[in-house]
Amino acid sequence: MASGTSRDVVGRGLRVLGRAIREQPRIFAVAVTGSVLFGLMVIASAYVVGGVVGKVVVPAVARGSVTDGALALAAAALFGISVLRVVGIFGRRLGAGYMQYRLQATYRRRVTRRYLDLPLAWHHRNATGTLLSNANSDVEAAWYPIAPLPFAVGTLVMLVGAVVSLFLTDWALALVGLAVFPALFALNVVYSRRMAPRQARAQRLRAEVSGIAHESFDGALVVKTMGREAQETARFAARAGDLRDALISVGRLRGVFDPMLETLPSLGTLAVLVVGAIRLRQGAITVTELVSVAFLFTVLAFPVRAIGWVLAELPRSVAGWDRVRRVLDATGEMPYGEVAFDPATPAPATLAFHDVHFGYEPAEAHLPGTEVLGEVTFTVPAGKTVALVGPTGAGKSTIASLAVRLVDPRTGTVTLDGVDVRELTAASLASTVALVAQVPFVFDDTVRANIALDRPGIGDEEVWAALRLAEADGFVAALPEGLDTMVGERGTSLSGGQRQRLTLARALAGRPRLLVLDDATSAVDPRVEAAILAGLRAPADGGAPASILVVAYRRATIALADEVIYVEHGRVVARGTHTDLLATVPGYADLVTAYEQAEQEREQTRTYDEVTPLTSGLEVEVDR
């Protein structure tokens, strides 16, 4: 285990806190100032109480009457101290709260921002549930100790002040303080060291429980149709049970240490009274001093706990921070280049692959990565349509990802208008190419928002034009609130084919110069699919057609392409027109025929646009 010893944990935890202070130095200063003010007022109050007892109460008891002046002075002093204490508490609480929640918000933003910057390869290796808990509970855990931190720092100052004032009062009483305060401190340290592994384990289990829950909700359809409910429940129950045990062991440790931490200061007060009584008899101290010191021990007991709170939260903070840092420090994001296309160019782009080799990163670093694509070379000339055909697993989706630069080749180049895509700026790339993925993703928002995505220059007119091109204007117009209709989480209120056409319209609304369709219309009626493609190739408004790379299976769709590229096992096996390939490549003919038969059977059992959505749309945020 990399977590090392608990001594490390305290050291590393303090470094995490140091980072927090460097990020929010001013607010921290406010909080600590408040806390120190509070601490000094606590000490002052002890001495005022002592003074009241020694100078007012005792003489009054002796004399049988109270001097009004002295009493009024004492009352005024106590009142003033109380006001300053309140101000101190206010400053500390406000500062600590600001600091903690600001840090949480900042780091949540940084983590989620990082997710978007990291390449797909990284996302493939990390479960969604873990990412959720990184952004949620891990960020929170990392900054938990911030809440009691200013209190603890103020308390340290207060302890030093207390010991100094003890020495000024009487060396014997000071020695009692020197015995009790460090003992309290030591007890707190032992406590937090024991707590370290337990808290770390609980935090890890929280993430695992959230991961399992997320996975089984996400796969609710599979779980249900395969009758896996019992196994999934058992898997979840086992982890939830582990989490319960871990939390109980945390609670048990609290149960043992909390009473000890309560008792020690009381023992200190007892020792003060015993030693103080002796010193009083010796005439070394006055009643005022004895009462002051005894009172000091009682009021110090509570703040000292703040140091314990910080130390006890450190392990959790370190565990959370390590997981947050893993995301923030993750590398592999794709640097963009400097070349920008003229945004005014409406002409279709030319896409070219030159001897591209590609392999996915292995799931674990020590495993060899296998090559998924090799020697892939082809061109989609400007304004032309190229169909990519091949059996499942041949590498079609991978080629589509490379074309829009979701991933980069191991060797070889992908170029747009002769420029290596790695040389392009992010904005140029985004405005030039659009990918419509195999699995449509729809945001839980209105139809309009899903298509426009807040991109400049896309108003209702452009949205409707895109919907028309995607053959989606009909069903959108028929929706109860048209463009304002909410589509539900993951588009659950739409059929599979409708969602596909919506995501297609989204891509078209940006007027890409190269459109990459990865089996993007598979749930759309074949005739409609062909009509969409025909419309894209020859726009009704007479504008230039986009270049299109389309992964397709249907004969009618493929037949529209200017060229067909046939891939098998990550290699381009043949290329030519549909008719040529049918005649000369047996594998190609078999594939197209087999797909056609499957389609016919499919069509007999259901109509395309009434397909039940495949993803359940269930997604629950579990770990809070």
Ligand SMILES: Nc1ncnc2c1ncn2[C@@H]1O[C@H](COP(=O)(O)OP(=O)(O)O)[C@@H](O)[C@H]1O
């Ligand atoms: N994220 C991934 N990690 C590892 N291997 C992958 C990943 N995605 C696809 N592959 C593998 O790459 C090969 C090509 O996949 P893909 O491009 O999706 O094929 P197609 O779209 O033609 O069905 C397959 O062997 C597949 O198992």
Ligand SMILES: [Mg+2]
């Ligand atoms: Mg695919």
